[in-house]
Amino acid sequence: MTALRKRMLEELQRRKYSPETIRLYLTAVQQFANYFQKRPDHLGPEHLREYQLYLLNERKLAVGSVIARTSALRFFFLKVLHRPYREIDLVYPKRPERLPVILSEEEVARLIECASTSYHRVILMTLYGTGLRREELCRLKVTDVDSQRMVIHVRNGKGGRDRDVPLSPRLLEVLRAYWKWKKPKTYLFPGYYAARQDKPITSHTVWNAVSVAARRAGIRKKVSPHLLRHSWATHLLERGTDLKTIQVLLGHVDLDATTIYLHLSQHHLQAVHNPLEALAISGLGDKPSLRPRKGE
Numbered sequence: 001m002t003a004l005r006k007r008m009l010e011e012l013q014r015r016k017y018s019p020e021t022i023r024l025y026l027t028a029v030q031q032f033a034n035y036f037q038k039r040p041d042h043l044g045p046e047h048l049r050e051y052q053l054y055l056l057n058e059r060k061l062a063v064g065s066v067i068a069r070t071s072a073l074r075f076f077f078l079k080v081l082h083r084p085y086r087e088i089d090l091v092y093p094k095r096p097e098r099l100p101v102i103l104s105e106e107e108v109a110r111l112i113e114c115a116s117t118s119y120h121r122v123i124l125m126t127l128y129g130t131g132l133r134r135e136e137l138c139r140l141k142v143t144d145v146d147s148q149r150m151v152i153h154v155r156n157g158k159g160g161r162d163r164d165v166p167l168s169p170r171l172l173e174v175l176r177a178y179w180k181w182k183k184p185k186t187y188l189f190p191g192y193y194a195a196r197q198d199k200p201i202t203s204h205t206v207w208n209a210v211s212v213a214a215r216r217a218g219i220r221k222k223v224s225p226h227l228l229r230h231s232w233a234t235h236l237l238e239r240g241t242d243l244k245t246i247q248v249l250l251g252h253v254d255l256d257a258t259t260i261y262l263h264l265s266q267h268h269l270q271a272v273h274n275p276l277e278a279l280a281i282s283g284l285g286d287k288p289s290l291r292p293r294k295g296e
Helices: 003-014 019-036 045-058 063-080 105-113 118-130 134-138 169-182 203-217 225-238 243-250 260-264 266-270
Strands: 151-154 163-166
Touching (some): 019 063, 105 203, 118 134, 203 225
């Protein structure tokens, strides 16, 4: 590890960034340096501008991916190199405000039934049954499953915040059967191989479990671990859970981030009384016409 990379790692660790964010930030700076075939501390504002245009126009990365790389480079130049803020010519591309596509409860059931292995099936049930983020699920420990209080403790979630989520009796039953079979010691979902049995599974394993199950289930929607989180929150709302509670369960800091589920909930959309229904007007009649009536 170079001295520069070590310094960035230490700055990230000092600020308690998650292991996944640290990995992404270090990779982003490495890719930036590889693009120009130079040390990153030998690059400047024009390189930053050129690279960002390359990511958007040539690589055609999603806006979220470009924003993540922009955050990494901004951190590197400001916090590691201590460059003046005015020299950092990085802007965050505007993110399109699109609503996620939600899985129905029937589609979630099909997804879980079509898991490629029993191990993947437990992963999918835990994802949907708790609304955890992918990285949060990877870091779950056996001791985080609290069957006395019927909660799962989420340690060091996004922003370094802890929270509890409810543990359903059905999920507890599945996890107990899984523990008897797999006997995990530290992490609830350890790595496959002996060399990784004291380490958590990778986020790629979780992603693969979801994508393979979606393909086997014949679901054409773009299914991801985060989509299960969105689906869980939407289904909670449709079953009567209030928004404030859902905010706490998801670990959202701002309630505004949770109000998206009002747009996704069919129950709430269909409960709206459209004022059109109250108007005293007629319909098209038996013979609709495109021509104006006489005198108009």
